[in-house]
Amino acid sequence: MAAADSPSTALRRRDLCSRGIRLAGKMRADVVDLLDTYVEQQGLDASAGGAAVEGVPLAAVERWDEQTGGGRLLENLAAYRAFRALLAQMLEEQREQLGEADAGLGRALAAVLLQVSAFAYHLEELLRLESRGIPGEEGDGPPPPPRLSRGGQKLRGLGVLRELAQWAVRGGGDLRQLAKAGTATGTATGGGGSP
Amino acid sequence: DSHIQYERVGADVTMKCGSMDWDAAVTWTANGTDIDESHLNGSYLILKNVDLSQSGQYSCYEGSSWHLKYQTSLRVGTPPKEPVLMCRSNNYPKGFYCSWHLPTPTYIPNTFNISVIHGTKDMVCEKDAVLKNRCHIRYLQLFSTVKYKVTLTVTNALGKNFTTLTFDEFAIVKPDPPESVVAKPVPNNPRRLEVSWQNPSSWPDPESFPLKFFLRYRPLILDQWQHVELSDGTSHTITDAYAGKEYIIQVAAKDNDIGTWSDWSVAVHATPWTEEPKHLTTEAQITETTSASTSSFMAPPTTKICDKGAVVGSGAVAVCWTAGLVVAAYSVLFI
Numbered sequence: 297m298a299a300a301d302s303p304s305t306a307l308r309r310r311d312l313c314s315r316g317i318r319l320a321g322k323m324r325a326d327v328v329d330l331l332d333t334y335v336e337q338q339g340l341d342a343s344a345g346g347a348a349v350e351g352v353p354l355a356a357v358e359r360w361d362e363q364t365g366g367g368r369l370l371e372n373l374a375a376y377r378a379f380r381a382l383l384a385q386m387l388e389e390q391r392e393q394l395g396e397a398d399a400g401l402g403r404a405l406a407a408v409l410l411q412v413s414a415f416a417y418h419l420e421e422l423l424r425l426e427s428r429g430i431p432g433e434e435g436d437g438p439p440p441p442p443r444l445s446r447g448g449q450k451l452r453g454l455g456v457l458r459e460l461a462q463w464a465v466r467g468g469g470d471l472r473q474l475a476k477a478g479t480a481t482g483t484a485t486g487g488g489g490s491p
Numbered sequence: 492d493s494h495i496q497y498e499r500v501g502a503d504v505t506m507k508c509g510s511m512d513w514d515a516a517v518t519w520t521a522n523g524t525d526i527d528e529s530h531l532n533g534s535y536l537i538l539k540n541v542d543l544s545q546s547g548q549y550s551c552y553e554g555s556s557w558h559l560k561y562q563t564s565l566r567v568g569t570p571p572k573e574p575v576l577m578c579r580s581n582n583y584p585k586g587f588y589c590s591w592h593l594p595t596p597t598y599i600p601n602t603f604n605i606s607v608i609h610g611t612k613d614m615v616c617e618k619d620a621v622l623k624n625r626c627h628i629r630y631l632q633l634f635s636t637v638k639y640k641v642t643l644t645v646t647n648a649l650g651k652n653f654t655t656l657t658f659d660e661f662a663i664v665k666p667d668p669p670e671s672v673v674a675k676p677v678p679n680n681p682r683r684l685e686v687s688w689q690n691p692s693s694w695p696d697p698e699s700f701p702l703k704f705f706l707r708y709r710p711l712i713l714d715q716w717q718h719v720e721l722s723d724g725t726s727h728t729i730t731d732a733y734a735g736k737e738y739i740i741q742v743a744a745k746d747n748d749i750g751t752w753s754d755w756s757v758a759v760h761a762t763p764w765t766e767e768p769k770h771l772t773t774e775a776q777i778t779e780t781t782s783a784s785t786s787s788f789m790a791p792p793t794t795k796i797c798d799k800g801a802v803v804g805s806g807a808v809a810v811c812w813t814a815g816l817v818v819a820a821y822s823v824l825f826i
Contacts, residue, residue, distance in 0.1 A: 324748045356635035360584070458636050465661070465748050466634040469584075472699045 306478070309425055313475040316418040320468035323411040327461045330404045334457055337401050338450045349455030353378045355462035360469075365477055368470040369423050373431065375463050376416040382456045383409040389449050412460070415467060422474070494563040497599055497648035498541055499570070506536040508551035509561035516554030522547040541567050543598055568599030570650025576643045578656055580664045581693050583700060583746065584633050587663055589616065589656075590625040591643050601647045610637040635660055664750025666702060667691035669725070669742045674761035681734040681763050684708075687726040688742045688756065702744045705752060710736040711760075722747070737762045 335342050348354060353375040357363070363371075383405060390402045423430050444452060498504050508517045513533035519526040530537055538545060546568075551561040572594050580587035589605060607614040607628050616626035639660070644653040669688040677683040686706060690697045701723065707716040710733050721727055732738060741755040 321748055354636075356632045356637065358632050360633045462634045462636055468748065469699050472701070476698050 312418050312422050313471045316471045317468050319415050320464050324464035331457045349452050352455050352459050355466045365474050372467050373419040379412045379460050386453050496563045497566050504538040508534045518552045520550045543567050566599045568597045571597050571645040571652045573652050573654050574643050574645045576654050578663050581667050582695050583664045585695050586629040588627045599647050601645050604644045606642045608640045661749035666744045666753045667693045668753045668756040669744050672756045672759050674740045674759045676764035682732050684729040684732050684761050701747050703747050705743045708740040732763045735765050
């Protein structure tokens, strides 16, 4: 259970939530634009893909309204950390394939990567505020996804951006739920990991 | 025995008089009226190229005994064309509804069957309590990239048809228009109108999924709208209204992140505050009036910088610098 809210804690939480919400909204808009660019520049069909991509966290969730605050933070953090790694990989793959047409795409990917990192930071800060342990990153994540063919890379990239666009809406909604509740832990017991 | 018989418009219909032989003497009636023998082939009734007006009750009587030998209700109609299907979420994140209709009537009874599939999962579409061409689906999952596939099949006695819609969860989100739109003049401000509204009551959780709004307004005398997009709040003050002109104002809503804009709200009308009309005075004289007086020229209401007290009863020229504005206001009148 979280420590009793001091005024400064409540203020900090509110500040983190509102900044995170704004960031999620901007991120959503930028990812949607990036998706259009990506589909066009990679020569993909807009209806391509659709199947879940290995290693890409799925935003789909059942009983979303029943989730606890702590659960929301932990699931979001795990997802955005995964996206951080996936986007970094996409960026690296883009640079290997660097062409004039792709330079703008690379910049857009880098911008979204920054937003994802910033959102992950907000989530970590919110978890810290609730005296919850922040799950460790090093070595805890799944192994890096296999090296794919160029076509496979494109489809994986499409899957990454599509799910990230969903997570941006979910993340914003989650932070609004947290802000509404006024506490980030709900009735969850146990921490997300060791301090 | 009484039957129902469905036939297509334009078809040729042959009715047999029950078990009567072909050469039996019979009388056919349509809705109680005898049918001319020219339509008979023996005891068979022949209706060629039937049209809608020939729907009705057909009866066949034995010639001499006038016993009823056969009766059928003929319903002339058409097989269904491809139905029109629409799905929309006006109550995200609770669920969505689908509604449908036929582009042209069939004139005979139709049954509609709808299936909703999310990935591999069949979903239940609950009938609307009031509208028989609508049903509701509850979201079991949110934020899914898996598309929904809705298939509507319409069947009647003459044929069947269907249509399919495939869509993303976010794509069909469209709130209802804002409610309770109110526009009021602002006292002592001839160019302002205060507009307020409420979230549509069907939007279940505006705290988690806030709406943004689009306001449009124009004076009735002009065709061009002014637009303002508002990312939060449910009120706005228009500050550039033409003085004295009646305005029409509407508001639309959209989720901050997903879906499309609602339809425009019901239009409201308002006119900015105007000062009580005053007579323009000339250099020749200023008459202190305590009762209504006639004047050949009435100044239109407009913002005045000069002190009202200096105008009345001063005996001096009281021409406000807003005369230019007065001219401008009159120009608007003649647009």
